[in-house]
Amino acid sequence: MFRLSRVTVAVVLILLALLGIALLRRSFDMVAGGQSSESSEPVEVIPATPIAQGVLEDRPGGPIIGGRPAMPAELRITRPSGITVEVVAFGIDVPWDFSWSPDGRLWVNERPGRVRIIEKGKLKREPWLVLDDVHDDGEGGLLGQAVDPKFAAGEPWIYLAYTANVAGDKFVNRVIRVREEAGKPGKREILLDNLPAGIVHNGTGLTFGPDDKLYISTGDTWEKEGAQDLKYLGGKILRLNRDGSIPADNPFGPQSPVWTLGNRNPQGMAFDPFNGNMWATEHGPSGEWTGVGQYDEVNHIERGKNYGWPLIIGAAGKPDYVDPVLCFPEHGLPPNGIVIYDGRGIPEWKGNLFFCSLRGGTLVRVVLDDSTRTHPVRVERLFEHSFTHGQFGRLRALGEGPDGYLYFGTTNRDGRGKHDPENDRIFRILPAGKK
Secondary structure, three states: OOOOOHHHHHHHHHHHHHHHHHHHHHHHHHHHHOOOOOOOOOEEEEOOEOOOOOEEEEOOOOOEEEEOOOEOOEEEEOOOOOEEEEEEEOOOOOEEEEEEOOOOOEEEEEOOOEEEEEEOOEEOOOOOEEOOOEOOOOOOOEEEEEEOOOHHHOOOEEEEEEEEEOOOOOEEEEEEEEEEEOOEEEEEEEEEEEEOOOOOOOEEEEEEOOOOOEEEEEOOOOOHHHHHOOOOOOOEEEEEOOOOOOOOOOOOOOOOOEEEEOOOEEEEEEEOOOOOOEEEEEEOOEOOOOOOEOOEEEEEEOOOOEOOOOOEEOEOOOOOOOOOOEEEOOOOOOEEEEEEOOOOOOHHHOOOEEEEEOOOOOEEEEEEOOOOOOOEEEEEEEOEEEOOEEOOOOEEEEEEOOOOOEEEEEOOOOOOOOOOOOOOOEEEEEEOOOO
8 A cells, every 4th residue: 555754744734734825815815805816807996986076074173184086996907918027136125216327227225225236137246335324214214216317428426315323313314416436436415414304204205307306205204294384394395406406496485495395205206208297106194193094195296386284185175285196095005116107118008107006016007198197097006916915015116217118126125024035126027928
């Protein structure tokens, strides 16, 4: 009679246990999200809101709580067809942001304070820069990054936003630029210092606009009232010249870097290559004040406008405040990197707005209307298994590479995600069959 060895039996039991865990996870995904995690067909998970809901509740002493803006149904496509996703680099420590220089190098911020370079598809072993004064705690650390638009014209600066340790146990947010000299970091300049900083809500995304101005997103650092105070630089989007000076045409005068106010915790920013519109993602409340959570937003950013926080939550339709274009009150979808894609690599996605989300590990694709390009006509939640689980884990950085393809990065090592020894990773989305 044939007998199994103890080792064989143990292996079989382990395999059965792993199969059981996988089935349990799939079952959980189906319950939490309403559908199988293996679907490649669009599945409606949030119904459409044909008309903006307006004010839902006006609490004495504030805030005014609005509903959803007019939005199409949200469609989950866990495994979108027609594309493939490949790993560009792995073993990166919480890549918070990245950008490209004109020579094709990909510059990557690691939150603990290192700037890494990926060149010709390979991650260089040694960091290009290590900042020794980074306060890497909570949501602080080395955060936003941008490459000077005149990098190839003799101005090879890398712009960085980070949380800096100062005297004693104090820390601040700071924006600097570092010049590349003979392939190494050279001259360093502080552009903006002593920005409000906190364990959470630091914001500090960076991007350059088509006007060659530097835009900086700043979180309210849990000081919500400051978002409405023009003297408090948290809870804002700021605008500077490349050298850190304040543009004369800023909306609140030549002494103020403020571009918009009333932002809670703005993250990524992007400009539409087809009409110049500015967009920004923003984390909604976590119930810290009102008991109201979720309400993550994507906003069309306009010069000098007030986006409501903390007086307004959601799309209340109040004329003195700008309603979000997209708002997610039902399930948290904390958005981060954002791109308006020019369609060179995948023409079917030309002109679409994309943003990454941490919770759910979702890459959201938004088709905008053809006329003003400020209204969503289709919303797809890609790679999402359920409202709390996605194919790749927590997604943060997002960009369009010089090759015309979308790149995104995970932050599964940030203390809130699950990771394996090869995390974190940067991925590239290609047409199916493309290598």
